[in-house]
Amino acid sequence: MNKSSRKVMSFTGGIHPVSAGKKLTNTQAVHTAPLLERYTVLVQENAGKAPEVIVKPGDKVLKYQLLAQASGFVSANLHSPTSGEVAGIVEVPGPMGVPALAIDIRADGEDRETDPFEPIPDWRSTDPKVLLDRVSDAGLVGMGGASFPTRVKLSIPPGKKVDTLILNGAECEPYLSADHRLMLESPCRVLEGAAIIGHILGIDKIYIGIEINKHDAIAELERFSEDYGIKIVPLQVQYPQGSEKQLIHAIVNRIVPPGGLPADVGCVVQNVGTAAALSDAVTLGIPLVERIVTVSGKVLKDPGNWKLRIGTPVIKAIEFCGGVTDEPSKLILGGPMMGFAQNSYEVPVAKNTSGVLLFSRRRALNYRSGSCIRCGRCVQGCPMGLCTCLLATAIEGGRIDLAEQNHVMDCLECGSCAYVCPAHRPLVQTLRLAKAEIRRQRAAAKAKAEK
Amino acid sequence: MSLFTNKKENGGIRLPDAKNLVLSSSPHLSSSADESRIMIYVIISLLPAAAAGIWFFGAPALRVILYSLVFCILAEAVWCFIAGKPVWRTISDCSAAVTGLLLALNLPPGVPFYVPLIGAILAIWLGKQIYGGLGNNPFNPVLVGRVGLLIALPALMTTWTPARGMEDASYPQHHAFGLTDPSKPVTKATPQKAEGELVTCATPLGVASTAVAKPGKYRFRKIDNPKMWKQYFIGRQGGCIGETCAPALLLGGILLVLFNLINWRVPLYFAGTVGVLTAIIHYFAPQVTPTPIFHLLTGGLLLGAIFMATDMVTSPISGTGCVIFAIGCGVITTVIRIWGNYPEGVSFSILFMNALVPLIDRWFVKRPFGYTRRKEV
Numbered sequence: 001m002n003k004s005s006r007k008v009m010s011f012t013g014g015i016h017p018v019s020a021g022k023k024l025t026n027t028q029a030v031h032t033a034p035l036l037e038r039y040t041v042l043v044q045e046n047a048g049k050a051p052e053v054i055v056k057p058g059d060k061v062l063k064y065q066l067l068a069q070a071s072g073f074v075s076a077n078l079h080s081p082t083s084g085e086v087a088g089i090v091e092v093p094g095p096m097g098v099p100a101l102a103i104d105i106r107a108d109g110e111d112r113e114t115d116p117f118e119p120i121p122d123w124r125s126t127d128p129k130v131l132l133d134r135v136s137d138a139g140l141v142g143m144g145g146a147s148f149p150t151r152v153k154l155s156i157p158p159g160k161k162v163d164t165l166i167l168n169g170a171e172c173e174p175y176l177s178a179d180h181r182l183m184l185e186s187p188c189r190v191l192e193g194a195a196i197i198g199h200i201l202g203i204d205k206i207y208i209g210i211e212i213n214k215h216d217a218i219a220e221l222e223r224f225s226e227d228y229g230i231k232i233v234p235l236q237v238q239y240p241q242g243s244e245k246q247l248i249h250a251i252v253n254r255i256v257p258p259g260g261l262p263a264d265v266g267c268v269v270q271n272v273g274t275a276a277a278l279s280d281a282v283t284l285g286i287p288l289v290e291r292i293v294t295v296s297g298k299v300l301k302d303p304g305n306w307k308l309r310i311g312t313p314v315i316k317a318i319e320f321c322g323g324v325t326d327e328p329s330k331l332i333l334g335g336p337m338m339g340f341a342q343n344s345y346e347v348p349v350a351k352n353t354s355g356v357l358l359f360s361r362r363r364a365l366n367y368r369s370g371s372c373i374r375c376g377r378c379v380q381g382c383p384m385g386l387c388t389c390l391l392a393t394a395i396e397g398g399r400i401d402l403a404e405q406n407h408v409m410d411c412l413e414c415g416s417c418a419y420v421c422p423a424h425r426p427l428v429q430t431l432r433l434a435k436a437e438i439r440r441q442r443a444a445a446k447a448k449a450e451k
Numbered sequence: 452m453s454l455f456t457n458k459k460e461n462g463g464i465r466l467p468d469a470k471n472l473v474l475s476s477s478p479h480l481s482s483s484a485d486e487s488r489i490m491i492y493v494i495i496s497l498l499p500a501a502a503a504g505i506w507f508f509g510a511p512a513l514r515v516i517l518y519s520l521v522f523c524i525l526a527e528a529v530w531c532f533i534a535g536k537p538v539w540r541t542i543s544d545c546s547a548a549v550t551g552l553l554l555a556l557n558l559p560p561g562v563p564f565y566v567p568l569i570g571a572i573l574a575i576w577l578g579k580q581i582y583g584g585l586g587n588n589p590f591n592p593v594l595v596g597r598v599g600l601l602i603a604l605p606a607l608m609t610t611w612t613p614a615r616g617m618e619d620a621s622y623p624q625h626h627a628f629g630l631t632d633p634s635k636p637v638t639k640a641t642p643q644k645a646e647g648e649l650v651t652c653a654t655p656l657g658v659a660s661t662a663v664a665k666p667g668k669y670r671f672r673k674i675d676n677p678k679m680w681k682q683y684f685i686g687r688q689g690g691c692i693g694e695t696c697a698p699a700l701l702l703g704g705i706l707l708v709l710f711n712l713i714n715w716r717v718p719l720y721f722a723g724t725v726g727v728l729t730a731i732i733h734y735f736a737p738q739v740t741p742t743p744i745f746h747l748l749t750g751g752l753l754l755g756a757i758f759m760a761t762d763m764v765t766s767p768i769s770g771t772g773c774v775i776f777a778i779g780c781g782v783i784t785t786v787i788r789i790w791g792n793y794p795e796g797v798s799f800s801i802l803f804m805n806a807l808v809p810l811i812d813r814w815f816v817k818r819p820f821g822y823t824r825r826k827e828v
Contacts, residue, residue: 012820015482017482018480018482249820255821256821258821260821318467319464323464324466324467327468327471328471328472329471329472330473330479331469332479337478337479337480340477341476341477341479342472342474343472343474344469344472345467345469345472358467370486370585370586371584371586374765374768375489375763376714376768377711379817383820385817385818385819387769387817389768390768406816407819410819410821413477418478419478419480420484422482422485422486422489423486424485428476428477429476
């Protein structure tokens with residue numbers, strides 16, 4: 001097939017952020033980080049309930065040994081990134097800006113492994129239930145950013161029928177290239193993982209959506225994809241192409257209803273990183289304890305992609321990159337559009353940390369905001385079709401009810417509006433404020449009704 | 452609570468210090484486009500029309516443009532100084548410069564300096580700053596200035612000078628069609644200053660509004676024929692500095708669309724509505740109004756539709772809203788042109804529709820992703 005004539009899919013709305021950031025890292029192979037002396041593994045790596053810690057200070061642990069047991073359905077297991085001794089359960093700066101509990105592991109330098117699980121190479125003839133148990137045993141969570149337990153995402157609610165699996169390889173965030181390198185360097189792990197998820201769900205329609213700026217990854221995956229019966233879908237370079245609802249719309253042209261889940265339109269969306277980790281968990285029998293992280297920013301000496309174990313403090317990742325050449329003013333975990341700014345370099349890398357970005361003073365400090373000139377760029381850019389500027393104006397005027405009527409709760413917080421705003425208004429922040437207030441009001445109303 | 456000592460230097464590797472980190476909400480990137488850049492692009496789009504105005508009306512037009520620019524920027528500076536706003540920051544957003552240039556393009560070419568001065572004060576103070584400055588004004592500031600002047604100084608504001616190529620005796624339509632007649636101007640009001648040194652003429656619309664019907668003949672035959680259309684299109688007609696030359700205005704409009712500064716629906720539906728309505732009326736009652744081509748090429752319709760109605764601040768946000776807004780402008784313009792006291796109605800129609808924009812914005816909200824027309828979940 002002539003590739004240039006192929007239809008490139010996309011969604012309506014969205015923006016085209018500067019693409020230069022990806023070039024810092026996307027041509028470099030993934031490095032494996034050397035073993036550290038100490039890891040601080042966050043107890044709560046997953047969305048939902050924190051798992052229950054089952055080790056005590058002084059315990060000797062081996063690599064892949066279970067550190068914390070999932071407590072409830074929306075929770076995930078946690079495994080040790082190396083062998084050593086548990087020094088204690090300590091408080092570390094958390095990725096959300098508040099101190100978080102972490103298991104402090106002093107490595108013994110031997111990196112001895114346990115064999116927690118039996119590898120299942122012939123998963124095609126294995127009962128999906130066994131595989132699903134493996135998914136939760138291995139502590140898999142969504143590695144795109146939300147870190148939602150994969151087990152939950154793969155458990156289709158009764159009454160819903162899914163027929164399509166979409167793997168998200170869009171990686172639309174500027175600067176990040178971790179998924180790109182993963183697809184390029186281990187295409188078969190990604191494809192195998194996709195096929196396993198397909199087997200678990202009983203789905204044979206599997207797509208992998210990739211933005212066309214990763215043409216080498218598309219070509220690499222296409223070399224093997226036919227063996228797995230998986231279709232590679234090239235997507236336009238447009239942010240937020242990797243947002244679940246937008247991705248489904250672009251690839252299978254289905255529209256997820258407001259407040260709905262992909263399962264409502266028969267789809268399941270998984271990140272390519274999650275698929276690769278799932279493939280390891282099933283075929284090799286190893287739990288999720290490391291991931292590829294893009295460590296990037298112009299102030300870094302050697303930006304690159306690193307395979308980091310969970311619990312690696314960010315400062316160590318920066319050290320691996322040769323340190324900085326200039327003092328950074330912003331540290332971001334995740335992508336620059338939706339990631340979280342940090343106030344400490346001791347934040348550990350978690351299962352959902354796709355990027356560690358350092359921005360210089362010039363990039364970081366640009367806060368002078370003016371008043372709305374109603375240019376409508378935010379409205380053009382909103383992938384959810386919201387009139388962002390009017391919502392923000394209403395919220396600033398105290399009319400949260402008006403914002404609620406106009407669907408502020410559908411906001412993805414993707415940041416497209418604030419990116420394009422010529423007045424640099426803090427639109428996402430304003431909308432978030434209203435969303436939090438509406439959630440609070442709804443909870444209060446519910447509590448009152450229950451009384 | 453330091454778990455890992457942050458030494459500045461660690462084996463020759465420079466490590467950052469957390470003290471320098473700033474926190475902010477996502478997104479952490481923003482496009483380089485800001486308000487001043489938008490305004491500069493608007494000015495660039497206005498340049499063809501301004502250049503055409505200077506070409507057709509000569510030095511007086513250039514003088515008016517410069518006066519208007521300077522006065523608008525000064526008016527903004529004075530207001531900011533009195534109101535305690537940052538003067539340089541407000542001026543550097545270039546919005547006063549846009550207002551100044553647009554105001555000049557909306558003035559007759561030969562007006563004395565105090566006309567742009569009063570216009571600038573009206574536009575900047577009464578049109579914009581009194582509401583809180585850029586972005587908060589409900590009405591197009593330029594039109595507030597222009598309409599204020601039209602009411603306060605009706606004589607000066609309707610004294611037109613002939614364009615280049617019209618004063619030439621070889622220009623066949625010169626006297627024959629009564630467009631330019633220094634001794635007997637078609638407009639009733641003639642300022643004292645105009646005598647002797649200022650050759651005046653009438654706008655085609657002005658002629659149309661006073662044209663006398665002769666029995667059995669098309670009332671507008673002298674001003675509404677293919678030969679004249681060609682002259683109007685080039686810019687050989689009386690009028691405001693920036694409204695006469697259609698190619699320059701269209702070029703400006705294309706630039707605005709390319710720069711993504713305007714919603715293309717507004718000029719298209721505005722001019723289209725005027726064209727369709729006048730076509731219908733002309734078809735059934737040719738003595739009432741000239742052809743739609745005449746209407747499209749004369750007066751301030753193109754300038755209004757391309758540059759005034761499309762003003763970001765005072766036009767609706769959604770596409771549907773823009774269509775409603777533009778059709779409203781077109782209808783009111785047509786009504787005023789045909790039945791109103793003023794020969795021209797573009798300014799009034801836009802100002803009227805400006806007042807409705809908040810309502811339009813509320814009624815015609817864009818449908819968010821995932822909501823179907825029939826039922827809302």
